[in-house]
Amino acid sequence: MNVLAKSMIFSVGLTLVFTLVANLLPQVEGEAPVEEEVDLGSLTMDDFVTLGESLFMGKGTCTLCHKPAPLGRAPDIQGDNMVEVAKERLVDPRYQGKATSPEAYIRESMVDPSAYVVAGWGKKGSNDSESPMPHVDKPPTALSGLEMDAIIAWLEAKDGNEITVALPTMEASAEVAVVAPAGGGLPAPAATPEEAVTKYGCQACHTLLGSSASLGPALDDVGDRLEPEQIRQSIIAPDAVITEGYTSGVMPQDFAGKMTVQELEMIVKLLAEQKQ
Amino acid sequence: MSNDMSGRISWPAIFSGRLWTLLLVVMLTVAGAQTVAQAASHGMGSADSAEKRIAPVGRVQVEGQPLIEEAAAASAPEAPEPLAAPQPQRKDYPNIGVSSRAVVWIAAQMHLFFGALVLAVPLFVLVIELTGLVTKDERYDDMAHEFMKISLVGFSITAIFGGTLALALFLLYPDFMGYMMRVFGVQWLWYAALFFVESFFLYTYYYGWNALRYGNKKWVHLTLGLMLNAAGMTIMVLANSWATFMMAPSGVSETGVVTGSIWEIMKGPLWNPINLHRFIANIGFGGAVVGAYAAFKFLSTRDPKLRAHYDWMGYTSNFIAILAFLPLPFAGYWLMAEIYAYSQQMGITAMGGILAWLFIVQAVLIGTILLAGNFYLWSGMSRTEGSVRYQWMIKYIAVILVICFLTWMTPHTLILSAREISVLGGSHHHILGPLGIMPAKNIAVNLMLIVTFLSFQLYRRSDKVAVVPWASAANACMVAIYLVAIANIIFVGVYYGYFTNTVYKVGSSVIQVASTLVVIISGLVIDGFLYKGAKRLPSHWGQVSDRSQYALFALPIAFTWLMGLMGYVRSSVKTHWHVYTVMKDNSPDNFIPTIGYAGNMITLVTILFLLFVLFMFWIANLSSTRQTRPTTAEGGAVA
Ligand code: HEM
Numbered sequence: 001m002n003v004l005a006k007s008m009i010f011s012v013g014l015t016l017v018f019t020l021v022a023n024l025l026p027q028v029e030g031e032a033p034v035e036e037e038v039d040l041g042s043l044t045m046d047d048f049v050t051l052g053e054s055l056f057m058g059k060g061t062c063t064l065c066h067k068p069a070p071l072g073r074a075p076d077i078q079g080d081n082m083v084e085v086a087k088e089r090l091v092d093p094r095y096q097g098k099a100t101s102p103e104a105y106i107r108e109s110m111v112d113p114s115a116y117v118v119a120g121w122g123k124k125g126s127n128d129s130e131s132p133m134p135h136v137d138k139p140p141t142a143l144s145g146l147e148m149d150a151i152i153a154w155l156e157a158k159d160g161n162e163i164t165v166a167l168p169t170m171e172a173s174a175e176v177a178v179v180a181p182a183g184g185g186l187p188a189p190a191a192t193p194e195e196a197v198t199k200y201g202c203q204a205c206h207t208l209l210g211s212s213a214s215l216g217p218a219l220d221d222v223g224d225r226l227e228p229e230q231i232r233q234s235i236i237a238p239d240a241v242i243t244e245g246y247t248s249g250v251m252p253q254d255f256a257g258k259m260t261v262q263e264l265e266m267i268v269k270l271l272a273e274q275k276q
Numbered sequence: 277m278s279n280d281m282s283g284r285i286s287w288p289a290i291f292s293g294r295l296w297t298l299l300l301v302v303m304l305t306v307a308g309a310q311t312v313a314q315a316a317s318h319g320m321g322s323a324d325s326a327e328k329r330i331a332p333v334g335r336v337q338v339e340g341q342p343l344i345e346e347a348a349a350a351s352a353p354e355a356p357e358p359l360a361a362p363q364p365q366r367k368d369y370p371n372i373g374v375s376s377r378a379v380v381w382i383a384a385q386m387h388l389f390f391g392a393l394v395l396a397v398p399l400f401v402l403v404i405e406l407t408g409l410v411t412k413d414e415r416y417d418d419m420a421h422e423f424m425k426i427s428l429v430g431f432s433i434t435a436i437f438g439g440t441l442a443l444a445l446f447l448l449y450p451d452f453m454g455y456m457m458r459v460f461g462v463q464w465l466w467y468a469a470l471f472f473v474e475s476f477f478l479y480t481y482y483y484g485w486n487a488l489r490y491g492n493k494k495w496v497h498l499t500l501g502l503m504l505n506a507a508g509m510t511i512m513v514l515a516n517s518w519a520t521f522m523m524a525p526s527g528v529s530e531t532g533v534v535t536g537s538i539w540e541i542m543k544g545p546l547w548n549p550i551n552l553h554r555f556i557a558n559i560g561f562g563g564a565v566v567g568a569y570a571a572f573k574f575l576s577t578r579d580p581k582l583r584a585h586y587d588w589m590g591y592t593s594n595f596i597a598i599l600a601f602l603p604l605p606f607a608g609y610w611l612m613a614e615i616y617a618y619s620q621q622m623g624i625t626a627m628g629g630i631l632a633w634l635f636i637v638q639a640v641l642i643g644t645i646l647l648a649g650n651f652y653l654w655s656g657m658s659r660t661e662g663s664v665r666y667q668w669m670i671k672y673i674a675v676i677l678v679i680c681f682l683t684w685m686t687p688h689t690l691i692l693s694a695r696e697i698s699v700l701g702g703s704h705h706h707i708l709g710p711l712g713i714m715p716a717k718n719i720a721v722n723l724m725l726i727v728t729f730l731s732f733q734l735y736r737r738s739d740k741v742a743v744v745p746w747a748s749a750a751n752a753c754m755v756a757i758y759l760v761a762i763a764n765i766i767f768v769g770v771y772y773g774y775f776t777n778t779v780y781k782v783g784s785s786v787i788q789v790a791s792t793l794v795v796i797i798s799g800l801v802i803d804g805f806l807y808k809g810a811k812r813l814p815s816h817w818g819q820v821s822d823r824s825q826y827a828l829f830a831l832p833i834a835f836t837w838l839m840g841l842m843g844y845v846r847s848s849v850k851t852h853w854h855v856y857t858v859m860k861d862n863s864p865d866n867f868i869p870t871i872g873y874a875g876n877m878i879t880l881v882t883i884l885f886l887l888f889v890l891f892m893f894w895i896a897n898l899s900s901t902r903q904t905r906p907t908t909a910e911g912g913a914v915a
Contacts, residue, residue, distance in 0.1 A: 003575040007568075007829055011886055014644075014833045015879050021640050022875025025633045030868030032852030032861070064624045073624060132620040138530070139857035140621070194360040195531055210363035210862055220365070 033059035038146070040215065045153070045167055052154025055147050060136060062151075074133065075118050081159040082106060089116060103164045106152050110136045110143070144204060193270035196263040200255060208274070216251060217243045223275040232268045235259075359458065361532025361859040364451040369863040376448040377865035378877065383444050385840055385881040386888070387437035389561075390430050391515075392554070392839070395508045396562025397427040398481070400596050402501040409494060419589055421485050426569050426896040427562075431478055433888055435471070449863070452854045456518065459528065463514060463538055470511050477504035509555075516550050517542035523850055524618045525858050532858040545618045549611035556607050560600035561839060564832040567593030569893055571828035574818075584818035590828050591656060591817075597831055598649040598732065602725055602796060605642075606789050615849070622856070626849045633871050634845060639685035641838040646724050648830040650677060653735045655824030660815035663738035673727045680720035680727075719769035722788045726761065729796050733803060739815040740807045750806050757798050761791040836885055840878035844869075 122128030203211030408416030527536030570590035616623035
């Protein structure tokens with residue numbers, strides 16, 4: 001056999017060995033999180049708890065770190081009774097956070113992990129002053145307020161504690177999204193239409209700019225349906241005209257008071273351009 | 277490659293073939309620059325329309341008078357309108373019937389393979405050339421020239437795949453590329469300009485080799501080589517910044533609005549670790565590929581003179597590949613530690629999530645590289661009689677290597693099936709999680725590196741006899757260093773592996789790494805002094821088994837595959853993001869493919885690479901093939 005053939009057979013053969021190894025291993029696909037469609041109209045507390053569990057295991061990526069002892073990279077909040085643990089945390093003299101109830105403590109742990117760092121679990125070199133846990137309300141996890149509530153509900157329910165979070169009402173779910181930029185003071189006016197849309201949480205209820213939500217009518221084609229003037233009206237006075245199939249009173253009524261004129265105009269302009 | 281074939285391509289044709297290559301590079305570069313310019317203006321175009329979109333409707337303007345800037349005054353003073361990263365929806369991604377990701381994957385990987393190759397070769401060529409100058413041994417100079425020759429076509433291939441990649445990206449991921457263009461802006465122009473600079477130095481360096489061979493002119497030539505490398509390095513670090521920006525964006529706001537200078541954008545937390553890791557890996561990779569050329573030529577000839585030459589060339593290539601390889605895991609650890617520091621979530625996704633399995637494959641590949649490298653060194657001992665002194669150690673080294681290799685790649689609990697894993701809810705690493713970073717596993721890695729260095733050291737010693745009076749003291753010292761280092765590595769590994777349980781095990785391997793480095797450095801230093809003016813035993817280049825040459829094929833194959841595999845990790849840890857935390861990937865391919873799928877893709881690109889490398893070598897050989905003048909008898913038909 002000539003050298004070329006021999007060396008090619010050898011090389012390709014070795015490549016195939018590597019391929020074989022890769023194919024013998026368990027084959028797991030890492031799905032991108034799918035936005036769960038929550039029908040608030042018929043949601044029961046059981047559904048809500050189940051939603052919380054699946055968020056904990058899936059989109060929340062909590063189990064990446066929170067898992068049983070020898071394997072975990074964070075406290076085992078799945079195994080522990082989180083409500084009891086939270087009570088201990090609240091009376092710990094090291095506790096400096098703002099929470100006063102277990103529910104609030106858990107929420108605080110998610111949105112401001114460094115408010116209290118469980119001893120021994122802080123970032124290396126930070127002497128337990130900084131938590132390695134991500135702010136789960138921010139990208140890449142980006143859980144909504146509703147989703148965090150669901151997780152809290154599950155954490156409470158799994159050990160037979162009373163569930164303290166309220167089932168989301170339609171208004172509340174919109175509110176949660178709107179209130180997002182926490183912290184005192186007036187939020188700075190949005191600089192771009194996209195920012196304005198994010199700031200007022202339009203995507204929590206509407207399909208728009210990559211979101212998919214069905215609480216309100218989809219807006220990714222609104223430019224086809226409405227004139228800019230009608231769009232403006234729908235934001236300032238949502239209930240003046242109601243799209244077929246949706247109920248009044250769901251969309252927040254106070255945008256007119258909150259938005260700057262520029263923000264309103266940017267959003268109107270942006271929406272008018274949303275054509276299929 | 278029949279006579280007939282080489283007959284058709286005569287000298288002038290080859291020459292013009294090279295001209296064509298040159299022309300092609302120039303054309304592609306021009307085309308590339310145009311694409312960039314177009315894309316830049318496209319970026320500006322969209323900025324324009326965005327500005328119009330954002331322009332407050334409430335602007336007041338009296339006809340014929342300038343604008344009354346009250347709306348602008350009301351908002352914060354902002355120079356150019358900032359823009360958030362686009363959030364395309366699935367329908368915004370062009371659908372071409374086959375997976376866009378697969379297309380980009382192939383183009384990007386081919387571009388990267390060849391890019392790595394042509395970046396690395398001039399680097400060690402320059403070092404070899406310098407060695408030739410210092411030792412006044414012209415064989416080095418000729419070998420350096422030959423290395424350049426065989427990788428020359430690689431530059432054109434790199435450019436061709438670079439163009440293909442850019443085209444594929446702009447066509448298939450328009451929103452993403454639009455955003456990247458906006459973020460990196462003028463940097464793309466530097467990149468394009470650097471291609472010209474690199475081409476200039478490449479051709480003057482290569483074609484000027486014999487014209488600038490001696491005396492002061494040699495220094496001019498070396499300077500050209502230095503400039504070529506400077507251009508190449510700059511190109512690499514620029515391109516690296518795109519990859520690291522996608523993993524750990526810096527210089528932009530949470531929504532992707534550009535807030536920092538281009539320097540802040542480039543200098544993300546992962547930039548330097550990737551720069552270092554790629555720099556070292558490229559050298560190893562380049563060495564491995566040219567080694568295959570030498571092995572091929574060695575096997576193809578029976579001429580003892582040629583065999584001696586190619587044996588030496590193969591040895592040098594292997595030397596480069598293994599030497600670059602040794603520090604690579606450490607650079608890898610640094611990279612991984614920085615990833616953890618940037619985002620623990622990302623670090624765990626890489627080392628503990630679905631991707632944890634991948635590190636088994638990585639272990640197989642690195643094991644292959646180490647075994648092949650060692651095997652080659654052992655075979656090479658047959659070149660000198662002096663090696664009998666050390667040959668008894670080979671079997672122990674081999675046993676240690678194999679045990680460590682198996683320890684490293686076998687998970688310590690039973691492997692779960694894929695079904696069981698998915699039932700566990702996406703977090704299945706309690707089997708393999710500790711594998712990648714656990715210090716106990718690091719024992720194996722470090723021991724493998726140490727014994728590989730031992731093989732290397734024995735090989736280097738085999739044709740020499742030390743004459744200094746303190747030789748036995750030095751040897752005792754060397755043995756002691758080995759023993760202490762090995763004991764230390766095992767102790768630290770066991771201690772951290774079984775008696776502590778901290779979240780941060782990455783850092784704990786530092787002691788082990790330090791031990792390994794101490795062995796390598798002290799080994800080099802001690803031998804340097806010990807064998808100064810040592811008695812040389814006769815050694816015979818070319819006197820090596822044919823079988824040993826296959827190690828030189830295994831090396832580049834494993835390196836290439838490894839590179840492809842690591843590219844898969846790097847890209848996958850971003851999960852469903854184009855730019856992590858800033859720009860979501862909503863394309864149909866926004867999931868992490870299975871390791872099997874990735875393996876098939878990697879094999880595909882590896883074989884493609886193999887074919888193109890064959891082509892590159894073939895072209896290189898054409899230039900030294902000369903058709904013999906047809907005799908009258910044969911040429912009768914023509915006459
Ligand atoms: C445990 C240690 C290591 C870790 C965690 C690690 C991690 C990585 C990562 C994340 C990349 C980025 C991939 C890319 O940018 O395309 C990479 C690239 C690479 N690694 Fe490693 N690596 C390690 C050790 C090694 C070793 C021992 C080798 C030996 C050959 C190696 C060879 C490569 C190569 C060839 C590349 C591609 C370089 C390029 O794209 O230019 N790595 N590694």
